[in-house]
Amino acid sequence: MSKQNYELVLIFTPATVQDGTLEQVISHYKNWLTTHGAEIIEEDLWGLRQLAYPIGKNTTGAYLILEFTIDPTQIRPMEVQFRRDERVMRFITVKLDKYGVEYNERRRAGLVGKNRRTSPIVSRAETVGKEPYVKPTKPALATTDSTDIVATVEDADLLTLPETLEDELPIADATSDLLFNPENEN
Amino acid sequence: MAMETNREVRFLTAPKIGVKTKKYCRFKKLNIKHIDYKDADFLLKFLNEQGKILPRRLTGNSLKFQRRIAQAVKRARYVALIPYVTDLLK
Numbered sequence: 019m020s021k022q023n024y025e026l027v028l029i030f031t032p033a034t035v036q037d038g039t040l041e042q043v044i045s046h047y048k049n050w051l052t053t054h055g056a057e058i059i060e061e062d063l064w065g066l067r068q069l070a071y072p073i074g075k076n077t078t079g080a081y082l083i084l085e086f087t088i089d090p091t092q093i094r095p096m097e098v099q100f101r102r103d104e105r106v107m108r109f110i111t112v113k114l115d116k117y118g119v120e121y122n123e124r125r126r127a128g129l130v131g132k133n134r135r136t137s138p139i140v141s142r143a144e145t146v147g148k149e150p151y152v153k154p155t156k157p158a159l160a161t162t163d164s165t166d167i168v169a170t171v172e173d174a175d176l177l178t179l180p181e182t183l184e185d186e187l188p189i190a191d192a193t194s195d196l197l198f199n200p201e202n203e204n
Numbered sequence: 205m206a207m208e209t210n211r212e213v214r215f216l217t218a219p220k221i222g223v224k225t226k227k228y229c230r231f232k233k234l235n236i237k238h239i240d241y242k243d244a245d246f247l248l249k250f251l252n253e254q255g256k257i258l259p260r261r262l263t264g265n266s267l268k269f270q271r272r273i274a275q276a277v278k279r280a281r282y283v284a285l286i287p288y289v290t291d292l293l294k
Contacts, residue, residue: 069284070281070285070286070287070290071287071288073284081283083242108282108283108284110279110282110283112241112279117237118238120237121237121238121240125240
């Protein structure tokens with residue numbers, strides 16, 4: 019069986035950060051993966067982050083995202099390990115199709131996606147209406163190729179403002195509230 | 205009676221009657237092939253204030269991408285990037 023592309027999100031308990039064992043745990047699992055024939059493509063440690071809801075009395079968790087190729091038969095033993103490990107609060111393994119692999123490559127190149135937010139998604143009310151919406155200039159659009167997911171769209175019915183994806187806007191975080199929001203219509 | 209009072213209603217800006225804008229699937233239009241469940245900010249566009257997934261009749265998504273949005277939102281909820289239930293999400 020040939021190898022497949024997988025993406026793994028692990029959430030470790032905040033206790034691992036406090037006693038400094040996080041690095042050790044991560045290297046343990048990375049070693050396990052490489053010894054079982056995995057090729058790690060990307061390792062992204064988000065670090066301690068606010069959870070959207072408490073998991074087992076913890077309100078924060080340390081996120082680790084791994085992208086790797088591995089033989090599909092190794093996934094089950096890998097997940098068994100996570101279930102037995104108290105330091106792992108949550109895990110999710112997602113098989114990536116060709117578009118997912120392409121997306122991650124483009125994200126690494128900085129073409130799509132955005133820098134993750136450091137603050138939790140709890141309330142966005144305080145950011146609404148602080149900065150005026152800046153319409154992206156036309157030349158910026160012309161430089162991007164047509165297959166790129168960045169584009170400006172206007173739709174009087176659904177969109178109150180032109181929908182612009184993150185890469186176009188240097189202040190995307192502040193303006194994202196002003197983007198597509200069908201709730202405003204009602 | 206009800207008819208009479210309705211006639212009294214005046215709008216500051218004239219409502220657009222008969223002007224229909226066709227909805228479209230943004231994923232098809234912008235050629236997006238993959239939806240990242242880790243990008244919570246992007247997924248927020250498809251949620252209402254309670255964190256519920258908006259229906260297709262509001263977002264205009266094609267069935268294919270509505271399914272993928274739903275899948276991505278559910279994954280994002282599982283990894284605690286988006287709450288399952290909340291108020292004032294936006």
